[in-house]
Amino acid sequence: MNSDSLTRAFVILIRRDLMLAVRHRAEMANPILFFVLVTSLFPLGIGANPALLQAVAPGVIWVAALLAALLSIENVFRSDFEDGSLEQYLLSSHPLSVLVLAKITAHWLVTGLPLLLISPLLGILMGLPVDAIKILFITLLLGTPVLSLIGAVGVALTVGLRKGGMILSLLVLPLYVPVLIFASSAVDTAATGLPVTAHLSLIAALLLLALSLSPFATAAALRVSLS
Amino acid sequence: MFNNFFHRMASPKHFYRLAGILIPWLAVPCLLLTLAGLYYGLVKAPPDYQQGDSYRIMFIHVPAAWMSMFIYVVMAGAGAIGLIWRIKLAEMVAISSAPIGASFTFLALVTGSIWGKPMWGTWWVWDARLTSELILLFLYLGVIALNNAIDDKRMAARAVAILALVGVINIPIIHYSVEWWNTLHQGPTVTKFDKPSIHLSMLIPLLLMAVAFKLYYAFVVLMRARCEVLDRERNSGWVKELAEKT
Numbered sequence: 001m002n003s004d005s006l007t008r009a010f011v012i013l014i015r016r017d018l019m020l021a022v023r024h025r026a027e028m029a030n031p032i033l034f035f036v037l038v039t040s041l042f043p044l045g046i047g048a049n050p051a052l053l054q055a056v057a058p059g060v061i062w063v064a065a066l067l068a069a070l071l072s073i074e075n076v077f078r079s080d081f082e083d084g085s086l087e088q089y090l091l092s093s094h095p096l097s098v099l100v101l102a103k104i105t106a107h108w109l110v111t112g113l114p115l116l117l118i119s120p121l122l123g124i125l126m127g128l129p130v131d132a133i134k135i136l137f138i139t140l141l142l143g144t145p146v147l148s149l150i151g152a153v154g155v156a157l158t159v160g161l162r163k164g165g166m167i168l169s170l171l172v173l174p175l176y177v178p179v180l181i182f183a184s185s186a187v188d189t190a191a192t193g194l195p196v197t198a199h200l201s202l203i204a205a206l207l208l209l210a211l212s213l214s215p216f217a218t219a220a221a222l223r224v225s226l227s
Numbered sequence: 228m229f230n231n232f233f234h235r236m237a238s239p240k241h242f243y244r245l246a247g248i249l250i251p252w253l254a255v256p257c258l259l260l261t262l263a264g265l266y267y268g269l270v271k272a273p274p275d276y277q278q279g280d281s282y283r284i285m286f287i288h289v290p291a292a293w294m295s296m297f298i299y300v301v302m303a304g305a306g307a308i309g310l311i312w313r314i315k316l317a318e319m320v321a322i323s324s325a326p327i328g329a330s331f332t333f334l335a336l337v338t339g340s341i342w343g344k345p346m347w348g349t350w351w352v353w354d355a356r357l358t359s360e361l362i363l364l365f366l367y368l369g370v371i372a373l374n375n376a377i378d379d380k381r382m383a384a385r386a387v388a389i390l391a392l393v394g395v396i397n398i399p400i401i402h403y404s405v406e407w408w409n410t411l412h413q414g415p416t417v418t419k420f421d422k423p424s425i426h427l428s429m430l431i432p433l434l435l436m437a438v439a440f441k442l443y444y445a446f447v448v449l450m451r452a453r454c455e456v457l458d459r460e461r462n463s464g465w466v467k468e469l470a471e472k473t
Contacts, residue, residue, distance in 0.1 A: 153393055157373060157386050167372050171390060174365040175397050178404035185408060206400070217393055220310075224385045 009094050010102045017106030020079075031072040032114045038064040039122050050127045057126035058187035061136065062143075064122075065115055066176055069144060070169055072111040073151035076103060077159045077222070086159075090226060097215035100222065104152050104215070112144035128191060135190035135200075139183040142203040149214035150175050156221035179206060237316040239456045240465045246449040253449070257442035264435035272428045281345045285429075288338035290437040291331045294444060295363060296398075298328035302370070303395035306388025315459070316452070318384035321391065322374055323451035327444055329367035336360055355406040362401055366394045380459055 021028055042060045043053055080086040080103075089099045119140050123133035154172040158164035186199035268286035275282040302324040309318035339357060340350050351357070370387055377383035425433070460466050 153389075157390060158376070161376050163376065167369070167376050170365070170372050171369040174362045174369065174401070175393070177362055178397075178400050181404045181408040209400075213396065217389060221386065221389050224382055224389065227382060227385075 006094055006098060009092075010098060013099060013102040014106045014109075017103065018109065021106075021110040027075075028110055028114065031068045031111045032118055034071060035064050035068040035115050036118065036122065038067060040125065043126070054127045054129075054191065057123070057128050058132070058136065058184040058191070061119065061122055061126065062139075062180055062184045062187070065119075065140060065144065066147065066173075066180060068115060069112065069147040069151060070172060070176075073107070073148060073155055073172075074165060074168060076107045076148075076152055076155050078155075081159045086222065087226060090223065096219040096222065100152065100156075100218045101215040104148050104218070107152075108145050108148045112148055115144060116140045128187070131193070132187050132191040135196055136187045138200060139186050139203060142200065142207050143179045143183045146179050146203070146207050146210045147176060149210040152218045153214055153221055156218045156225060158225075159222070160225045179203065182206070237314050239315065239460050239463075242316055243453055243456050246453050250446050250449050253442050253446035257439050257446060260435050260439035260442065264432045264439055267428075267435065268432035272432055273426075275429075278346065281342065284338050284342045286432055286436045288335060288342060289433060290440040291338065292335040292360065293437060294440050295328060295332035295335050295360065297441075298324050298331060298444060299363065299367070299391070299398065300395060302328060303388075303391040306384075306391045310385060310388045310392075315381075315384075318381070318388065319452045319455040319459070320448060321388055322384055323448050323455055324444075325367055325370045325374065325387070327447055327451070329364060329371060331440075331444075332360060332364045332367055336364065355402075355408070359398075359402045359405045362405070363398070366398075370394070 039061055042056065046052060046056070077086060080089070089096060092099065116137065119136055120133050123136050128136065151168075151172050154168050154175075155164075157171065158168050161167065182199050182202045186196045186203070189196050189199065264286060269283055272283070274280050302321045305317045305321040305324065308314055309321060336357070339360070343352065344350055370390055373390055374383045374387050377386055457466055457469075
């Protein structure tokens with residue numbers, strides 16, 4: 001078993017998941033719709049005062065992104081669990097953590113990336129200045145993979161449970177707090193015209209930490225859930 | 228030989244007997260220290276020159292807050308031991324710790340809130356420490372919910388151990404992010420009332436209470452773990468013998 005075949009397995013797994021997603025296009029749209037809907041509810045709820053909207057926009061957009069990520073992350077292992085392919089990954093001679101990383105990557109490409117692409121539109125709707133929208137884009141680019149990586153651990157722990165959804169949010173949301181804080185305050189700071197390098201570095205650090213640790217935790221959790 | 232010793236100590240039957248002997252030796256000193264701590268704290272210690280008598284809630288609040296973090300670390304450590312060496316006893320200690328830790332966290336939040344009302348004029352402020360303590364409570368509740376949701380006890384214990392380990396890595400990150408968030412956003416609106424370096428007459432009851440709380444945790448976790456042992460080993464011979472004897 002050399003590294004060449006491992007790379008191939010990684011690529012094949014991503015390609016398979018992307019193909020599955022393309023065949024179910026309607027499902028791909030759901031998180032985006034949710035993201036846009038939740039964000040557009042806020043002006044209706046708190047009034048259309050532009051100054052107020054601009055003040056709450058970073059937090060609102062990020063909380064909506066967080067909830068959309070939470071909603072969609074549940075599916076990362078669900079169908080594989082139901083049709084038994086998850087057990088095949090466990091039995092495979094490749095390290096489970098790498099296969100898990102492929103699953104998470106594919107899932108992010110299908111659900112995280114669309115959020116990222118639609119976010120400038122939401123920034124405009126909420127009246128953010130252009131500089132802040134740029135930073136919003138960068139924070140989502142760095143932050144949404146963290147959400148997927150942390151969420152995958154929670155999903156792996158709850159995948160076999162009948163009522164996993166409610167527990168999943170209890171497990172995962174507290175762990176999302178640092179990303180939310182750094183990302184929304186980065187956008188906030190950018191809106192006032194101050195430099196945000198420190199915030200972005202911290203989110204990038206969180207991403208690297210999650211990227212290096214989460215696959216192992218997820219793999220361990222899957223082994224427990226499927227034992 | 229060393230390994231052997233641990234495995235023998237960790238055998239459920241042996242643990243059940245040993246814990247039964249230890250519990251009174253922990254519970255009685257705990258009670259005595261609590262009484263002494265409360266007496267020195269509530270009666271003997273002088274009132275604070277700024278806060279009057281309301282500072283006295285500190286003798287409950289501060290040890291409870293210490294315990295809330297201490298127990299999470301113990302839980303994660305026990306969980307890791309259970310995961311790595313497959314020692315059932317460590318799993319049981321981890322599981323049994325979660326509700327106690329959650330109670331201490333809740334106690335710290337409630338007493339802090341009661342303290343905050345006369346001191347800060349409000350029940351709740353989004354102060355960094357309060358917020359991270361609240362998130363700690365959520366982490367505990369997540370652990371408890373996950374444990375309840377999984378029917379198979381051993382599987383639940385291992386899942387909880389993984390969650391506790393993920394949480395223990397995140398606690399410092401959450402703590403500092405919350406701290407920076409507060410300073411980034413609004414500056415110190417809640418001025419940390421300048422604490423006069425604590426006087427010995429207040430420090431002694433505080434330490435007494437801290438030790439009493441530690442002992443409380445120790446004997447309650449043993450009691451809970453004993454129940455857990457009986458529950459898990461209910462089909463084994465020695466538990467049946469025990470049940471017939473009583």
